[in-house]
Amino acid sequence: MERIVAHFVAALRESGIRVSPGESLDAVQALALCGVEGRRSSRQLLRLTLVKNVNDIPLFNEVFNRFFSRFTFDNPDLDVPGLMDAAIIGMEGEFNYLNERKHDDDDEPGPLIKLDSEINPEDLAELKSLTEIDPDDTDGNEIVVQMKGYRGKARKAPRPTRRYTQNPLTIELNKSGSGADSGITFTPEEQAAMQDVVSRMMLRLRKDMKRMKNDQNRGKLHVIKTIQKNYRHDMIPFQVALRRKRRQKPRLVVLCDVSYSVSHASRFMLLLLHTLHNQMLDVRSFIFNRELAEITEMLANMPVNDLMVTIDKGDIVDLDENSSFGQVFLEFKKRYLENLRGRPAFIILGDARNNYDEANDWVLDEIREKARYMLWLTPEERDTWSRGDCLMEIYGSYCDKVEVVKTVEDLSLVVEDLLRDIYADTAHPIDKKRLREVKSAASETYDSRDYYTRGTSGGSEPAFDPAGRSHW
Amino acid sequence: MITEQGVKDFLQAGGYIADEAIATAVFLALRMEKPILIEGPPGVGKTGLAKALSNALDFPLVRLQCYEGIDEGKALYDWEYGKQLLYTQLLRTQLDNYLSVSADLREAVERLSAEESLFFSKNFLVQRPILRSFMSEKRSLLLIDEIDRSDDEFEALLLESLSDFQVSIPELGVIEAKRKPLTILTSNGTRMISDALRRRCLYLYIGYPELEREVAIVRAKFPDLCEDLARQMVEFLRQARELNLRKPPSVSETLDWAQVLSILKAKQLTPEMVANTVGVIAKHQTDLQKVTDLASQVLA
Numbered sequence: 001m002e003r004i005v006a007h008f009v010a011a012l013r014e015s016g017i018r019v020s021p022g023e024s025l026d027a028v029q030a031l032a033l034c035g036v037e038g039r040r041s042s043r044q045l046l047r048l049t050l051v052k053n054v055n056d057i058p059l060f061n062e063v064f065n066r067f068f069s070r071f072t073f074d075n076p077d078l079d080v081p082g083l084m085d086a087a088i089i090g091m092e093g094e095f096n097y098l099n100e101r102k103h104d105d106d107d108e109p110g111p112l113i114k115l116d117s118e119i120n121p122e123d124l125a126e127l128k129s130l131t132e133i134d135p136d137d138t139d140g141n142e143i144v145v146q147m148k149g150y151r152g153k154a155r156k157a158p159r160p161t162r163r164y165t166q167n168p169l170t171i172e173l174n175k176s177g178s179g180a181d182s183g184i185t186f187t188p189e190e191q192a193a194m195q196d197v198v199s200r201m202m203l204r205l206r207k208d209m210k211r212m213k214n215d216q217n218r219g220k221l222h223v224i225k226t227i228q229k230n231y232r233h234d235m236i237p238f239q240v241a242l243r244r245k246r247r248q249k250p251r252l253v254v255l256c257d258v259s260y261s262v263s264h265a266s267r268f269m270l271l272l273l274h275t276l277h278n279q280m281l282d283v284r285s286f287i288f289n290r291e292l293a294e295i296t297e298m299l300a301n302m303p304v305n306d307l308m309v310t311i312d313k314g315d316i317v318d319l320d321e322n323s324s325f326g327q328v329f330l331e332f333k334k335r336y337l338e339n340l341r342g343r344p345a346f347i348i349l350g351d352a353r354n355n356y357d358e359a360n361d362w363v364l365d366e367i368r369e370k371a372r373y374m375l376w377l378t379p380e381e382r383d384t385w386s387r388g389d390c391l392m393e394i395y396g397s398y399c400d401k402v403e404v405v406k407t408v409e410d411l412s413l414v415v416e417d418l419l420r421d422i423y424a425d426t427a428h429p430i431d432k433k434r435l436r437e438v439k440s441a442a443s444e445t446y447d448s449r450d451y452y453t454r455g456t457s458g459g460s461e462p463a464f465d466p467a468g469r470s471h472w
Numbered sequence: 473m474i475t476e477q478g479v480k481d482f483l484q485a486g487g488y489i490a491d492e493a494i495a496t497a498v499f500l501a502l503r504m505e506k507p508i509l510i511e512g513p514p515g516v517g518k519t520g521l522a523k524a525l526s527n528a529l530d531f532p533l534v535r536l537q538c539y540e541g542i543d544e545g546k547a548l549y550d551w552e553y554g555k556q557l558l559y560t561q562l563l564r565t566q567l568d569n570y571l572s573v574s575a576d577l578r579e580a581v582e583r584l585s586a587e588e589s590l591f592f593s594k595n596f597l598v599q600r601p602i603l604r605s606f607m608s609e610k611r612s613l614l615l616i617d618e619i620d621r622s623d624d625e626f627e628a629l630l631l632e633s634l635s636d637f638q639v640s641i642p643e644l645g646v647i648e649a650k651r652k653p654l655t656i657l658t659s660n661g662t663r664m665i666s667d668a669l670r671r672r673c674l675y676l677y678i679g680y681p682e683l684e685r686e687v688a689i690v691r692a693k694f695p696d697l698c699e700d701l702a703r704q705m706v707e708f709l710r711q712a713r714e715l716n717l718r719k720p721p722s723v724s725e726t727l728d729w730a731q732v733l734s735i736l737k738a739k740q741l742t743p744e745m746v747a748n749t750v751g752v753i754a755k756h757q758t759d760l761q762k763v764t765d766l767a768s769q770v771l772a
Contacts, residue, residue, distance in 0.1 A: 018667070020671050022671060023671060026504065026506070026674070029504055030500050030504065033500065033503050033504065034476065034496070034499070034500070040492070041476075041492070041496065044492060044493055044496050045496065045500070047493075047675075048493070048496060048497050048500060048674045048675060048676060049500075049674060049675075051675060052509070052667070052670035052671065052673070052675040053670070053675075054511060054661070054677050057677065232553040232554075233553075234557065
């Protein structure tokens with residue numbers, strides 16, 4: 001019984017549900033208490049003890065059905081009599097020839113079904129009660145177990161990553177071109193996934209921010225609160241309450257390319273910022289193709305999907321024209337640059353494909369004078385930056401950082417890093433130092449991402465250096 | 473010896489119609505002595521289950537309502553500062569006499585600190601819900617209601633109590649539960665509960681009940697309501713839940729409505745009847761309109 005549960009837990013883990021050893025022990029205990037009477041009750045017992053999240057329940061059901069079923073996996077050359085023989089041989093105690101199990105069975109199209117050598121006849125007998133799907137299906141004599149090498153599978157189980165309290169979630173931004181028309185609006189799953197990414201990110205950020213707020217946002221003595229707090233100490237002020245300084249939310253300006261080439265990424269970016277807005281940030285969002293338009297108000301007041309449809313119809317900016325970054329920067333300077341306040345951080349999302357228009361890169365130099373920090377996000381890999389009409393090399397030299405983002409995960413990591421930077425920038429010097437230490441320690445172990453950092457990460461004077469370009 | 477069917481039966485006797493999943497969860501929680509975490513939309517009977525269980529099993533109910541900012545002083549224990557101060561004042565003469573024997577200050581301090589534990593004893597300990605349920609002579613039912621309203625820190629605070637059924641008090645040491653209470657945590661899912669807490673509990677999701685069960689629930693509470701009407705109203709409410717309302721009518725709304733209909737001595741559901749009583753089932757202005765529209769479509 002324990003072994004079957006262990007195998008089932010392995011199957012659950014492989015499909016992405018995180019089950020702790022303690023929970024599998026609970027499952028065994030529960031099964032022992034209630035007995036394995038029928039399919040329904042076993043399913044219920046396993047679900048009660050192993051699944052701890054509503055969203056995982058459908059997945060659990062799927063795994064349960066697949067695991068305790070007859071032939072539901074599609075392996076055409078599955079050898080039923082052979083399997084039966086194996087089972088019989090197994091019961092007779094001659095497993096040895098089965099032991100040549102492949103540990104890395106990822107690519108091997110070998111037989112899906114293998115009886116684990118450690119299974120004993122009692123286990124199989126117990127399993128029998130679990131396999132009854134439909135009593136009048138067949139005579140019900142076959143025993144079918146889907147068990148691959150357990151050790152091979154353990155490797156695929158979801159692991160906690162360094163930054164995540166739960167298993168990371170990945171959504172592909174670079175959907176293939178064929179799916180372009182289906183990707184106009186967000187499906188509920190995508191929205192839920194986005195909410196999930198954002199809420200986890202918030203969770204991680206909130207801890208740091210809270211601590212920082214507690215540490216430095218303290219001002220004068222708050223007399224009333226101090227008296228209240230020390231009532232129990234006979235008014236002797238053991239504990240002191242201080243007033244909190246008001247702090248402004250960090251400002252962020254986002255320019256999103258919405259042309260077809262990067263539309264998926266920019267949509268997620270908009271949604272991400274929309275979710276973040278008001279919670280931690282003051283965001284001004286712009287979209288552009290050849291024209292530039294501010295959509296801050298619309299993002300705040302319209303349902304996101306409606307806005308996406310409006311953008312997609314080309315009602316806000318004309319989508320039929322070729323995108324021109326140079327043109328857009330010029331327009332931004334003319335219309336908005338003058339009244340940008342509060343040293344916002346700047347994010348530009350786009351592939352920097354200028355369609356051989358004038359680059360107007362000098363505008364970026366002016367923008368960076370107003371900006372606290374400049375970040376360029378591109379969905380394209382580094383090697384294509386200098387090909388064709390891509391001006392990433394030129395534009396990139398004006399930015400503090402250029403990052404390649406391909407998934408929502410990447411995107412949220414980037415934005416999180418940015419937020420930390422912004423907060424660190426306004427933090428107390430002591431705290432700044434500490435944060436920088438944390439950050440450098442983190443980047444030492446976490447260096448798999450492909451990014452380029454110009455200047456030091458501490459954000460020293462971001463002066464434009466023409467010689468820097470040649471490094472690209 | 474309780475069985476699963478037994479759980480179902482005694483819950484039914486207490487007026488709570490449980491389905492198989494609920495009965496199994498309660499049975500396991502009783503046998504394995506593990507807490508149950510119940511999630512589900514508001515009004516499906518999460519708290520009701522706890523109350524029904526406390527009645528049926530005759531476990532005294534100890535309820536802890538969570539809210540933002542709840543801390544150990546409100547949930548576990550607290551020291552009675554007022555009483556401690558009062559006692560020191562009242563016992564001043566005794567203390568004077570007691571200490572006057574000592575030759576010097578050092579000795580006085582030593583004598584006093586030897587008696588320190590007097591002032592941090594169970595006499596001055598205020599038991600808050602969790603400790604109270606642990607100290608109860610009879611096995612109790614601890615209901616930690618709407619855990620999702622509390623902060624992360626509070627959740628972490630609960631971990632010790634939930635996994636080991638003990639409370640650590642620095643001045644007194646570890647206090648273990650006399651009888652492990654049957655513990656039920658409820659959550660409306662407004663916030664993700666941490667994995668650490670989930671791991672320590674059995675997890676039960678209570679959704680909207682199936683048609684038959686909901687009819688049974690109505691019939692159990694209001695036996696004088698005729699079966700046809702009960703069925704008709706439940707079916708109508710099930711359709712209303714599909715309407716994408718801001719606040720979909722839950723089981724508690726079903727029961728309220730059943731009560732209203734039985735007071736009005738209704739025999740059948742008509743669009744007029746729905747229009748007159750719509751405030752019981754729809755709780756937002758936009759919802760009111762949607763529900764009356766549905767009534768005129770379906771019941772006409």
